Amino acid sequence: xxxxxxxxxxxxxxxxxxxxxxxxxxxxxxxxxxxxxxxxxxxxxxxxxxxxxxxxxxxxxxxxxxxxxxxxxxxxxxxxxxxxxxxxxxxxxxxxxxxxxxxxxxxxxxxxxxxxxxxxxxxxxxxxxxxxxxxxxxxxxxxxxxxxxxxxxxxx
Numbered sequence: 001x002x003x004x005x006x007x008x009x010x011x012x013x014x015x016x017x018x019x020x021x022x023x024x025x026x027x028x029x030x031x032x033x034x035x036x037x038x039x040x041x042x043x044x045x046x047x048x049x050x051x052x053x054x055x056x057x058x059x060x061x062x063x064x065x066x067x068x069x070x071x072x073x074x075x076x077x078x079x080x081x082x083x084x085x086x087x088x089x090x091x092x093x094x095x096x097x098x099x100x101x102x103x104x105x106x107x108x109x110x111x112x113x114x115x116x117x118x119x120x121x122x123x124x125x126x127x128x129x130x131x132x133x134x135x136x137x138x139x140x141x142x143x144x145x146x147x148x149x150x151x152x153x154x155x156x
Contacts, residue, residue, distance in 0.1 A: 019101050023081035030105035037108060040115045048111075055110035059103045078102040 021027050034052075041048040066072050079098050080087050087094035 019082040019098060020084070021082070021101065023085075024078050024101070026105045027078070027101055030108040033112070034108045037112045037115065040112070044115060046115070051111045051114050052107065055107045055114060058110055059107045060099070062106070063099055063103050075102050 037051070038048040041051050063075070066075055079091075079094055079102050082098040082101050083090070083094045087098075
């Protein structure tokens, strides 16, 4: 992240050595934010990779649905940026190669929300030990909240 590069881990032919993140500073900022999420998870007695795994599953589900969201503008902009400005004719290929970098800020935001006891009580879910950690029903509720609005009110 320090060099504004993302090493893709995609199952695609001829994957580039790195993706340039200079035009998507929110990805670099999310990496910094992730360090705080790890600290919060550790203090709550929750494995950070488990929290991230739940968040990642939810966000990747949204990613698969996002093509039909009429007002979605954030992920397409990021995807074109990591593709060097225009995914153009290779759009489907770039969706595979660029996905991890493109959705990372939202995955961090969801992971952070999963550790917020107030958020868990607001959504009606039951939090794990001590009122902290991942919500038992959160994955389902969060996945249903992707209404195609294109907004990201929940990640602020």
